[in-house]
Amino acid sequence: MKERSRRWLLHFKGRVDDLLGSSSVPEVITIDSTATxxxxxxxxxxxxxxxxxxxxxxxxxASSTSLSFQMSPNHNEIVEQNSIASHQSQLSIEKEKExxxxxxxxTIVSAIVAPEKVRREPNKDQSSSYxxxxxxxxxxxxxIMLADGLQGTHLYVLYESYGYSVSSLYSLGFISGAFxxxxxxxxxxxxxxKKAAMLYCFLEIIINLLEQYPIFLGLIAxxxxxxxxxxxxxxxxxxxxxxxHRRRGFEEEKLELIIRDSTIAxxxxxxxxxxxxxxxxxxxxxxxxxxxxxxxTGIAFLLVGLLWSENFGTESDEMTTFRGHMxxxxxxxxxxxKISRIGLIQGLTEGSLQTFVFLWSPALRSFSIxxxxxxxxxxxxxxxAYGLIFGAFMACGVMGSFVEPIARKFIPVEKTVDKDERRxxxxxxxxxxxxxxxxxxxxxxxxxxxxxxxxxxxxxxxxFLIYEFLVGLYLPCEGVIRSIFMPNESMCxxxxxxxxxxxxxxxxxxxxxxxxxxxxxxxxxxxMMLTATFLQLSLLRN
Numbered sequence: 001m002k003e004r005s006r007r008w009l010l011h012f013k014g015r016v017d018d019l020l021g022s023s024s025v026p027e028v029i030t031i032d033s034t035a036t037x038x039x040x041x042x043x044x045x046x047x048x049x050x051x052x053x054x055x056x057x058x059x060x061x062a063s064s065t066s067l068s069f070q071m072s073p074n075h076n077e078i079v080e081q082n083s084i085a086s087h088q089s090q091l092s093i094e095k096e097k098e099x100x101x102x103x104x105x106x107t108i109v110s111a112i113v114a115p116e117k118v119r120r121e122p123n124k125d126q127s128s129s130y131x132x133x134x135x136x137x138x139x140x141x142x143x144i145m146l147a148d149g150l151q152g153t154h155l156y157v158l159y160e161s162y163g164y165s166v167s168s169l170y171s172l173g174f175i176s177g178a179f180x181x182x183x184x185x186x187x188x189x190x191x192x193x194k195k196a197a198m199l200y201c202f203l204e205i206i207i208n209l210l211e212q213y214p215i216f217l218g219l220i221a222x223x224x225x226x227x228x229x230x231x232x233x234x235x236x237x238x239x240x241x242x243x244x245h246r247r248r249g250f251e252e253e254k255l256e257l258i259i260r261d262s263t264i265a266x267x268x269x270x271x272x273x274x275x276x277x278x279x280x281x282x283x284x285x286x287x288x289x290x291x292x293x294x295x296x297t298g299i300a301f302l303l304v305g306l307l308w309s310e311n312f313g314t315e316s317d318e319m320t321t322f323r324g325h326m327x328x329x330x331x332x333x334x335x336x337x338k339i340s341r342i343g344l345i346q347g348l349t350e351g352s353l354q355t356f357v358f359l360w361s362p363a364l365r366s367f368s369i370x371x372x373x374x375x376x377x378x379x380x381x382x383x384x385a386y387g388l389i390f391g392a393f394m395a396c397g398v399m400g401s402f403v404e405p406i407a408r409k410f411i412p413v414e415k416t417v418d419k420d421e422r423r424x425x426x427x428x429x430x431x432x433x434x435x436x437x438x439x440x441x442x443x444x445x446x447x448x449x450x451x452x453x454x455x456x457x458x459x460x461x462x463x464f465l466i467y468e469f470l471v472g473l474y475l476p477c478e479g480v481i482r483s484i485f486m487p488n489e490s491m492c493x494x495x496x497x498x499x500x501x502x503x504x505x506x507x508x509x510x511x512x513x514x515x516x517x518x519x520x521x522x523x524x525x526x527x528m529m530l531t532a533t534f535l536q537l538s539l540l541r542n
Contacts, residue, residue, distance in 0.1 A: 126249070126250070129248070130248075130250050130254060133244070133245070133248065133250070134254075134257075134258050134261070136303075136307045136308070137241055137258060137262075138258070138261055138262070138265050139303060140197075140237075140300055140303045140304055140307070140308070141237060141262055141265055141266070142265045142268075142269050143296050143297075143299050143300040143303065144200075144201075144233070144237070144296075144297070144300045145265060145266045145269035145270065145273075146269045146272065146273050146276070146296045147204065147208075147292075147293040147294075147295075147296035147297040147300065148204075148233065148269075148273075148293075149269055149270040149272075149273030149274065149277070150273045150276060150277050150280075150289040150290070150292045150293040150296065151207075151208055151211065151289060151290055151293045152270075152273075153273060153274055153277040153278075153289055153387075153390070154277055154281060154286050154288075154289045154290075155170070155211075156170075156361075157286050158211065158286045158287070158290075159219070161286055162214040162219070163214075164216065164219065167358075167510050167511065167513060167514055168511075169219060169220075169223050170223075170358065170510055171506070171507045171510040171511050172220065172223040172224065172227075173223040173224070173226040173227040173230065174227060174230075174354075174502075174503040174504075174506040174507040174510070175227065175503070175507045176223065176224040176225075176226070176227025176228065177227030177228065177230050177231050177499065177502075177503035178227075178500050178503035178504050178507065179227075180227060180228050180231065181231045181496045181497060181499040181500050181503060182496065182497045182500060183496075184228060184231045184232060184235070184496045185231075185235060185494065185495060185496030185497055188232070188235070188236055188239070188496070189312060190312075192310045192311065192312050193236055193239055193240035193243070193310070193311055193312070194240065194304060194308045194309065194310040194311070195310070196232060196236045197232075197236050197237060197240065197304045197308065198301055198304050198305055199232070200229055200232040200233060200236060201297050201298070201300050201301035201304065202301065203225055203228065203229050203232075204229055204293070204297045205294050205297050205298060205301075206222075206225065207222045207225050207226055207229065208290045208291075208293045208294045208297065209290075209294060210222040211287070211290045212287040212290050212291070227503070231496050231499050231503075234350075234495070234499065235495040235496045235499070238259075238262075238479060238482070238495070239495065240308070240311060241255075241258060241259075241262075242255065242482075242483045243311045244309065244311050245258070247311060252483075255480075255483060256405075256476070256480050256483075259476050259479035259480060259483070260401055260404055260405065260476040262476075262479070263397070263401040263472060263475045263476050263479075264398050264401045264402065264472075266397075267394045267395070267397035267398040267401065267472060268394070268398055270390075270391075270394040270397075271391050271394040271395060271398075273289075274387055274390055274391050274394075275391075276289070276292060277289035277292070278387060280292045330497070332487070332494060333494065333497060333498070336485075338485050338539060339485055339486060339494060340498075341535050341538065341539050342481060342482065342485055342486075342498075342539070343494070343497075343498030343501060344498075344501060344532075344535060345532045345535045345536055345539070346478050346482075346498070346502075346532075347498060347499070347500075347501025347502045347505060348501070348505065348528045348529065348531055348532040348535075349436065349439075349474070349478070349528075349529065349532050350502045351501065351502045351504075351505025351506050351509065351528060352439075352443070352505075352525045352528045352529055352532075353471060354502070354505075354506040354509075355505070355506055355509035355510060355521070355525060356443070356467075356525060358509075358510050358513070359513065359518060359521055359522065359525075360393075360464055361384065361386055362513075362518060363446050363460060363518050363522070364377070364384045364389070364457060364460060364461060364464075365383070365384055366451070366518065367446075367449070367451070367456040367457040367460055368382065368383060368384050368457050370451070370452050370453065370454050370456065370457075371454055371455075371456070371457035371458065372454055375454075375457055375458050376458065376461070377389055377392075377457070377458070377461045378457075384457075389461070392465060393464065393465065393468040394468070396465050396466070396468040396469040396472065397468050397469065397471055397472030397475075398472060399469060399472065400468070400469040400470060400471065400472025400473035401472040401473070401475070401476055403472075403473060404431075404472070404473050404476050404477065407431055407473060408427045408428065408431055408477075411426075411427040411430050411431055425480065425481050425484045425485070426540060428477040428480045428481055429477075429481060429536060429539060429540045430540060431473070431474070431477055432474045432477045432478060432481070432536055433533050433536040433537050433540070435470045435471075435473050435474035435477075436474065436529050436530075436532045436533040436536060437529075437530070437533045438466075438470055439467055439470050439471075439474075439529045440526045440527075440529035440530040440533065441526075442463045442464075442466055442467045442470070443463075443467065443522055443525045443526040443529060444522065444523065444526045445459060445460050445463035445464075445522075446460055446518060446519055446522045447519040447522055447523050447526075482495070505528070509521065509524065509525070512524075
């Protein structure tokens, strides 16, 4: 009887093959070997589920197809019906439970989950997985940027209170970064991004402890280590994010969202850190913010260690040597003019921004002398309200990052996707070029206004606020451009090697303030941004 049942079912399969094609029908149809049944008659409604089932082991593959058929009384006509949705709604993607259809004579045809359920559940699971991934990354990144903002707010004041040259110590960190940046990236790609992030946190704790004592050698050591950690900060976290995002199979559009959120988190953390630093300085003096930085960096260290997974930028089991990472990164920079131009562009823009951070306070202080007492941005003593102005800068950056996806919609370019499912960079590239050009004009403002004009302070402050808005606008675009053009396996090596340009530009810019006027320094920044504009446009033409 069992053999007769199997022969009939094979005949039934052949009839379905003729109608639907063999690709829609299973190679093996499993029936309950213990069932005693008559196969001459089947109930009027039968369910056939295509699955690869081993009748001996009982294991089944993950792929399946569900088909329902209406059987005519003479078994000569098969009409496709809807899938058995009432059963599917009770199924779970994690448990491929079998459905059982039994006719009045006891014939059993077993099935597994239908494809519609398989398609729906991963989307839901992937969405929740993505949100968790995004939240974990932003929490860690916010803690890091809070610590970075705390030490940055009072660094100038602390060094000045110690009686040391602020510009010399500040530039020393970037000189150190210029010498070490070619080697840091290959080390990170060799040991792993998670370990490198934890190393960054550990070194930052050491730096913030050294800064609390007026020992010159200790301050020199903190600045040298600071050059290393700055390179790590602007490469490790982003390279981990991009690689991990793609390893988990999330959509590229969602990567752009996290990059934008990172800029918002960075600027928001800077605003909050200003208020925290003000409170800590009032309680503990100028070293208070550095004590707070130790706390936040320690929290970030624990979060990275507990919540992050390791990635090296490659899924290969073969570990690339340190020399191999350096050689590969160098060859990519030399052979691919797009990568080299991206490095030069973003080196110029970030170099301008870091130098501006050092220049804006003395520039506003010089223009505040002739400004009216009621001018917005001055305190009760007639001096620039540095804390409030810094917070306003960061608020403008946050607004720029929020506006960035809206602004991209107005860029008249057609988006395309390449064979690797990475989208075209024309819209973000064109928006970046426009922001660079406007920034070049705004940074010329201190050179165009008169020193003794009562309106110079307000005009320059307004120009600086708009510039910070543009920075918030183009920074997410730069992150998207890096994710498109830089390969995962050597991203960190490429980013740190190209940071040589940033470090040299900032070191030269800061040291030059001892020998040139503020207006000349701002003119140099404007030229740098204008150069970045033309390089970005050349990248678009290719």
